[in-house]
Amino acid sequence: MNNYITTMNEIVNTAKAETRAINEEETAKFNELKGKVNSIKATIAMEEEARNYIMSPTEQQKKDNEMSVEERSFENYLRGDQRALDVGNNGGIIPQTIANQIIEKVKELSPIYSLSTIFNVGGDLVFPVYDDESSAIVANYVEDLTELNESTGKFTTVKLTNYIVGCLAKVSKSLINRQDFNLLSFVVNKVAQAIAEFMEKELITGTDKAQGLATIKTIREVAALDADSLIDVQLDVVQKYQGNAVWIMHSNCLRAIRKLKDADGNYLLNKDLTNGFGWSLLGRPVYFTESCPQDSIYYGDMSGLYVKLTKNVELQLLLEKFATQHAVGCVGYVEFDSKIVETQKLAALKIKGAKSKGQ
Structure with missing residues (x-):
């Protein structure tokens, strides 16, 4: 397949070097090679797909073992194996x-x-809860040189x-x-x-x-x-x-x-x-x-x-x-x-x- 691709690149590069369009003969040759490349790619794809469907016994066992060791042990335990x-x-x-x-x-x-x-x-777990009903921290306007009224929020806890x-x-x-x-x-x-x-x-x-x-x-x-x-x-x-x-x-x-x-x-x-x-x-x-x-x-x-x-x-x-x-x-x-x-x-x-x- 690599040889076909190399030949296709040579056809394009030759026309480019000679600053001309690809002629009919080159176009036909290019399309022929392109068809062969696509056929090879399709064959490779089908082989890969077939491998996904046909697994060796080892691969099948690995797939079965996708249920984790813990899960398998737990199921065995439920079936009466106390050592699981x-x-x-x-x-x-x-x-x-x-x-x-x-x-x-x-x-x-x-x-x-x-x-x-x-x-x-x-x-x-202990969570602090702010009680804003009986006492709340508030903001207000203040004048220069005047005391800011103190307000203290109370916290309770929930456990x-x-x-x-x-x-x-x-x-x-x-x-x-x-x-x-x-x-x-x-x-x-x-x-x-x-x-x-x-x-x-x-x-x-x-x-x-x-x-x-x-x-x-x-x-x-x-x-x-x-x-x-x-x-x-x-x-x-x-x-x-x-x-x-x-x-x-x-x-x-x-x-x-x-x-x-x-x-x-x-x-x-x-x-x-x-x-x-x-x-x-x-x-x-x-x-x-x-x-x-x-x-x-x-x-x-x-x-x-x-x-x-x-x-x-x-x-x-x-x-x-x-x-x-x-x-x-x-x-x-x-x-x-x-x-x-x-x-x-x-x-x-x-x-x-x-x-x-x-x-």
């Missing part, structure tokens, strides 16, 4: 790659968690600690014994789903250990749900936090709002396919969940809610407990805590007379 993982006092420690998959799946399953400010670290959360997922032995079944994905999804459901409830209704939206300070109470009350609670959040604000409510509240209209007869709730749930209210996305109380609607920038969820997930297999069910239990443990740190980002609407429970 290091075993701690409370069970087998999940490899970091598996733990990351579980935590990312939790984030995917729980929109509220994904919208919050997340810290995937261990140990206690995120470690509360242990446990979840149980049962796996049928029939599934475990099937080599064509993606056991790793199944366990990751089941454990993540259990954690996500628990966390979502705590991030909304938690008031004891982990604290959620139920502890919002800015609360507006109304006798009945109407358009004006929704507008009022939206404006309880200052302008600079409106950009990332969302609505969170129970599905029954969404059903009631779906029927509300403005003075011109237009529905307040609009279709919005750009966000995950497909609805927008007063220009902001709407998320609904059965974990939310029916008498409460929450609005604001959810990043004001701080969540600490460690990535060190611990797993223990219960081989005998569910033997009569022909199943194996997988118990997972994580450390979790949450509190509202930036209170000014969030507001709540309480509807008197409505059911307080989510279900």
